[in-house]
Amino acid sequence: MPYVWNSAAGARNYPYSTNTTTNPLRYSSLLLLNEAHDIGEVWANMLHNVYAQLVAARGFSATAMTDPTTTGGNTVFLHLFIDALAIQPCNPTFVDARNAWIQADANRYNGANYCLLWRTFASRGLGVNAALHIDDFSVPLGC
Known part of the structure; x- marks a missing residue:
């Protein structure tokens, strides 16, 4: 919605971006x-980053909206998005929601995107030891 405020960010403070200079939010x-x-x-923006990383790693499926069996990153993102919503608690914290995404990947894809998800969330401060809105950029061993 750049037209709303005559700004690339639209009504947001920053445009969605994987670049921390363009969007420094964490x-x-x-x-x-x-x-x-x-x-x-x-x-x-964190989910935008997850989407971008999944598409970079798994490609883009032009039929994701009509064929849920495709393996493109955009299809995987949509499955994880819905699956995570179903398993996170009511009024989730960011940590709860991150954990639900990682569990959704374990449930549907046997953890195939485990490290990708951890690295992406951690890149915005939602790493293994993130708590009480204090950034942590660490990932589990093996990632």
Whole structure:
């Protein structure tokens, strides 16, 4: 929606991007943000990064919206998105939601994207030891 504010970011503070210069938001940004849309912007950018990494690793399926059996990164993303929603608790924290994504991958893909997911979440501060809106960039051993 760049037309809304005559800005590439649209109504957001930053455009969605995998580049931390373009979009510097990370888990610790929640220490300064308390408005629901701003908080959602942090999560949405993290998921944008997950999407980008899955497509980079698995390619893009032009038929993802009509054929759920494709193996493109966009299809995998859609499955993980829905699966994670179903298994995360009510009112999830970012850590809860991250854990649900990793569990959804274990459930559906036998953990095939385990390290990709950890690296991507950790790149925005939601690593193994992230808690209380304090960034952690670590990933599990083996990743």
